Amino acid sequence: MPIIGTIASSIRVATNSYESISTAVVQAGGSQAVTISSIPQGYTHLQVRGSVRSHSGTTGNNNTFSLRFNGDSGGNYWRQRIYATDNAGVGADFTGTTGIDIGNYTFTPTSMYSGVTIDIVDYANTNKMKFAKAISGHVRDSSFGRLFIYGGYWNNTNAITSITFFSVADSFGAGTQFALYGIKG
């Protein structure tokens, strides 16, 4: 592959420590929740790479989506976030909650998918609480934008066997996808 203006070298290295496990894609009609289940236990960490858009396309300017582990919808999660809003607003907050807020997307237009990478470390370790972190955001127009850095944990040492992503005030639009990867360590 040519690389202009440089001394180029190309390498292709096969790796067997980062593997694609499965991908969940929202179909026509949208969905308020997406679940990845039967997660194999043979990795050390998980990573989810998402592309998320709105189903309604009309409600509000910003929407948050969250995750739960193993179907636990109890108040067993905590999350911290740092954020930037619009022009020059910054802040941070912390809350106990029924799921870890982990991403954001806007409502218009339909071609606007927000990308997010979610890291979940030591997901199968039964001696540790489970942590997740991500960076997410969007710019709707010249006066409205959001950027969030999230960190949260599930106060449970069970191995993670399923992950549910859900949208609080809206539904995920068709084409929204969450791709799960396993990392061996």
Place this chain on the structure above:
Amino acid sequence: MPATYDSIASTTLGSNQSSVSFSTIPTTFTDLIIVVQAGNTTDSQAQNIRFNSDSGGNYDLMWLRGSGAAVTGNLAANQVQGYFGYFVVPDVSANDFISTIEIYDYNATDRWKSVVVRDNNAVTGNFTGTEALTWWWKNTAAITNILLFPNGGQFPTGSTFTLYGIKAA
């Protein structure tokens, strides 16, 4: 499970360069990641990125930046390029700035291209900034070319740029 996260191309600069380009990108992956470790021969220069040679006002950005004790965030819409970092000190070393650029669904033709960046910069004995960015290239075309270039100065000798591809199941 299929292994992925493949190194597509990598370069280490043997001389100062005004730009680095990845072209003829394979269409077989889902996402792209670019890892940069570099410097700049002139201080306080934004580090820019363009897709498919688009220099129109088609990039909308949000950033959150910490430098010293200051935290700032801002929005910049309709920019003529995206952005993968910013130097705040004079720096000619190739080892004082790192950036990870994540490009989602680069080959999809039904959506704008979403990008998330994490970058840090430092100079020996001092750490000077960390930053997160999210931005869109407002174009549904598949990405076939990526150009990285500083606002001023050059990437110095020894700077490294590596392009990875990740394929979803």
